[in-house]
Amino acid sequence: MVSDLISRPRRNLIAVVGSIGIAIAACSAAGETIDSTPTALASPEQPATGAELYAASCAECHGADLRGTDRGPSHLSIVYEPDHHSDATFLLAVRNGVRSHHWDFGPMLPIDGLSDEDVTAIVAYVRSVQSEQGFEPYP
Numbered sequence: 001m002v003s004d005l006i007s008r009p010r011r012n013l014i015a016v017v018g019s020i021g022i023a024i025a026a027c028s029a030a031g032e033t034i035d036s037t038p039t040a041l042a043s044p045e046q047p048a049t050g051a052e053l054y055a056a057s058c059a060e061c062h063g064a065d066l067r068g069t070d071r072g073p074s075h076l077s078i079v080y081e082p083d084h085h086s087d088a089t090f091l092l093a094v095r096n097g098v099r100s101h102h103w104d105f106g107p108m109l110p111i112d113g114l115s116d117e118d119v120t121a122i123v124a125y126v127r128s129v130q131s132e133q134g135f136e137p138y139p
């Protein structure tokens with residue numbers, strides 16, 4: 001009787017240790033699978049590009065082609081050249097919003113959910129399109 005009471009928990013313990021061992025084995029097996037296919041992991045870990053972030057957060061007002069909409073101005077206007085609106089003004093616009101001052105679209109509200117790195121990527125994208133396509137006159 002007594003030995004029966006002792007050996008039962010032991011058997012349970014062995015069962016628990018056994019299943020942990022199986023779990024660990026399963027994890028390392030999964031790890032090996034992922035390691036052997038690095039391309040499958042590459043895309044979810046890649047940060048969104050400036051173009052993707054612009055399309056998701058800015059294009060609804062500033063236009064998918066940067067040339068503005070009825071809700072916001074063109075970022076290809078000469079008024080947004082780097083000497084007039086520095087890269088820092090983009091970060092300020094995203095963080096604090098913009099009061100209506102150059103145009104009649106109304107104010108821009110702050111944009112949530114973008115890190116400083118995201119805004120840096122967006123600015124780099126805007127600057128590259130500006131230098132590729134040139135500027136429009138203002139207004």
Ligand code: HEC
Nearest residue numbers: 057058061072089090093098100101102103105106107108
């Ligand atoms: C809901 C519409 C809307 C969205 C979305 C929006 N903007 Fe704007 N933005 C505006 C409007 C309107 C102005 C013009 C304000 C003015 O000068 O009259 C503006 C102006 C700006 C300016 C000029 C700031 C200044 O100091 O004059 C920058 C830079 C800018 N936006 C960047 C962005 C970026 C980057 C995004 C995306 C992360 C974005 N905007 C998303 C509406 C928007």
